[in-house]
Each structure stands twice: as structure tokens, then as C-alpha cells.
Amino acid sequence: MPTCAALTLLAVLSGGALAFAEPQAIKTSATGPTPAPASNPDKIWSALVVATNADSPKDAPHELREFAPRLKRIFGYNQFELAGSATEIIDEKTENWLVPSQIFFFEVKARRAASKEARGGYLLNLQLFQDKRPLVNTEAKLAPGSPLFIRGPQYGKGQLIIVLQVQH
């Protein structure tokens, strides 16, 4: 009798463990990186923002709404205007030019980051130009929802800020 009870308990526990393990395996395989569909290629969006302090600040334009609170906290300005923006399809084979304004623009080389934590992001080689003069060359990893801010020169009583973001 104790033998039967012990064997029954063992069988029940084994079955439970197997049943518990099975969905995990499925979950694990499902969480792997998924390639971006060819019909909806990734893009990189950039914006040239003029940040100023105004007595009665205007609302940030629609494109900047998600960034405005953070821009305000980091740079200390209360008004953000869009001086220009540009969106380009990310082409890993060639160099891309990202021109949010005729004054400030980027040369971009991109390749998809292979690591799992990159969440479909890219390793970007960005060269920022002011007019035709190169200012800085940056290697950065960016993923959708993770913008990069570049603090540019003083402009009038404000500041120029460049925002970069990868979009799916």
C-alpha cells in the first residue's frame, strides 16, 4: 500500500512537472528576435528642435509631444519648436543622409544590432554636419522608443537640440 501511494505521488508530480515545463519551452522559443517584415522597413527619424524659455510657452508640436517633458527636465527650457525633421528608411547596405534642416544634417551608416537586448535596434554611425563642416562622429546603439538627444549650439536666446529615434 505505501508503495502504491508513493508511486502514485511520483507519477502525479512527474506529470505536473512535464505539464509545467511544456508551455515554458514554447514561451522561450517565442521570445526570440523576430525579423522586421520586409513590407514595413525600419526608419530613422530626426528633428532639429529650438528650445527657448518663454513667458507664455506654446505647446510642443505633435511630433515632439512625447519628448517635451524630458527635454524640459534635461535642458531646462519650457518651449520647444520644431525647426525641421526628416525620416529615412534605414538601408544597411548604403550610407544614408538624414537632413532635418539645411544647416544641420547627418550621414548615417546603420547595421542591425545582433544582441537580444537591442530589441531590434541598430548600431548607427552618425556624422553630424553643420553646413558642410563635420562636428562630431558618433557611434550609438538605438532602438525604437529610445531616442538620442544631441545638444547643439546656442541659438539666439535658446538652444538647438537634435533628436534621433528609430521607428518600426
Add this chain to the structure above:
Amino acid sequence: MKPFEEQFTAWVDDKLNDAELAEFEKELTTHPEAAAEKAEALKLGEFLREHPTTPRLTNPDFFNHQLMQRIAAETPRAAEKKRALFWSVPRLAWAGAFSLLVSFGLFKALIPTGHIEPSKYFAQVVEAWPSDPSISATTVYSPEDNVTVVWLDGLEYIPATYALK
């Protein structure tokens, strides 16, 4: 004063000293049958010495062996039970069940399950090289805002009259 029986036994065994013997012999006058009893006792002792009641063991080792076997056969089997094999089927089954329970507990406690929320932010500046020595580039990460900023210093001021577009 020793009782008569004790003195009589010592007298039979010739263990009385002279004084005791003299005194006891006076007392024997009142026991005329004592001399006959002593003779009988001596005779019986000699007879027993000549004819011992226990038989002489011809093979004492064999006798001991048989005796030990009999003792072993009549001893309760508790000692044998202690030597029983530990890995009997019920014990193996219980051990397996216990191991599974422990494994399950460790699995639940140590291995995260369900949906693991990935980090919401992924922006990392690997390197920044200013093209002009007068320009410096500093990378700042603000954990509160989850923002990475490349902070450029040394850039020329642009007047507000300058058209950006």
C-alpha cells in the same frame, strides 16, 4: 556462639580448632547420632567425587557451536531488519517524489516565469569623436528620464536671425 548446625558442618569437614573441637565434643554427648551422620556425610562426599553427575564433554567446540546456533535461532529478528536494503521500491519512489518536489520548489523560486519585461530603454553611445579640437562631446545618461544625451560644447553661437530651415 555458632549454631550447632554450623559447628557440625565444620566438625565434619575437620575445620574446628582444638578449643572449638573440645567444646563441640562435649556438646556431642547430647547427640549420639552425630558420629553416624558424619560418617555418612563423608561417605556421600567421597561417592560424589568418584561419580560426578555431569557427563564429560567429548567435543566441547561442537557443543558450543550448536548452542550458539540455538541462541541465534531463538533471538528476535529486529537486528536483521536493520540490515535490510535501504533502496527498496517504496523508498526509491518516496525519494523520487521528494526530489521532484524540491526541484519544483527551486524552479518556482529561482527561475523567473511568465513575461519578463524588457528594459524600456535602449540608447547607448559607444563613442563620440569631435571633428574639431575646440569641440568636446560628453555623453550623459539620465536614469530618471531614461534618456541619453550627447552634450556638445565649444560650438559657435548662432544668432536668432540665422535661418535654420
